[in-house]
Amino acid sequence: MPAIPDEEIVQSGLSRPRYLLARWQADRLAVTYADLRESERYAQATAFFLSDLYGPKDFSKRDQDGERIVGKMRALLPARAMAAIQSALHLNRLSHELDAAMAVQLFDEMGLLAIDASSYAEAYRRCGLEARREQIDLVDNLGHELDAVVQKPLVQLALKLAHGPAHIAGLGELQDFLERGVAAFLHMKGADEFLATIRERETRILERIAAREQDPFR
Template sequence: MTDSSSAGLSPRRYQLTHWQAERLAASYADLRADPRYAAATRFFLEDLYGPYDFSKRDREGERIVATMHKMLPASAVRPLERALQLNRLTRSLDDALEQMLFVEMGVEQIDLTSYCEAYRRCDNLAARIEQIEEVDVLGRELDRVVRKPLVQLALRMARGPAHLAGLGELQDFLERGFAAFLAMGHAAPFLEQIKRRELIYLDRINARDPDPFRVIED
């Protein structure tokens, strides 16, 4: 993923997604530094939450999931469908947060105080919990399928046809996710850490904790 991918974002959306990406990078620096979890952490931080314009990939995905089903086993396509569902939810949450920050609150530069205040004012706790749950489900789906040799073979064989069909960005997304989870081995400890931390951060924000993203002790 390159910085040029951010070109399609408005300045406000880039500021928001960049701030959130920096927060996530700090929150999961320990996992990114762990050789076992490094690739999976990068996949989540860059391919799902990075400050990039994913609109082309998502438009392709929404339009041609049926085509991907013809090229890959259903179990290999389900993580893509789950990721697209997660991205739709994330976009709607970011739309609301951007509106709250820059329009209703008049923020010019996001900081911790303004971010958390806008987060609370959006009053969408149920959707935020759903977002955390969707990340967990996506990870567990990937974990189930990556070790199936036939799925791995089908994904490799789909590379050429996918790029010829203009689906290269989607294919690369799937390959990065599969490679990251295959390198990690069983993903349960990794996914449990993400879910646990994000729920704690969410609770802290709603409790008006002045430092909600401080390190969580195991």
């Protein structure tokens, strides 16, 4: 990977270790799911995952806003929608914890200046595989829940009505994120194949890393 300008890292809002890790992971995912990125049906959802969930950016304000207002949303959304939101927050916290542990392993414990497939796999193993299995399960389960929830007219209406008030209240980043996510799921017209592809490929990569294969991301 070519040298990354300091200004690019500053603009991301992340520390250098977290930016380098997030950038490497986003680039890896873009290669792993290149076919989905080129699919008319799944391109929008893939772009959402790569930019809004795994992009090399500081999402802390959006995430903090989500944690802060989730209690106030109980009276506005169906129980199933609230359960999906709670699962999303749990997945987000787990992902942050895993990334923080990976950054420590790569740049503190292993003393690296850059990441490649071999060093990433080694750090991945050192951080333990069970939490990664949980992460894959959560992505799959949450994806199916969200696919069902976003089809509900009440959820779509609530999101539409919240657009103006959310921006006025300083929650525009969170609101826009939710709108992009709902639009991506609706565009797929069924997420089963999309989610099954993610589960199968990420599980295969995990098992290759566990087996210490030389190129687990091939």
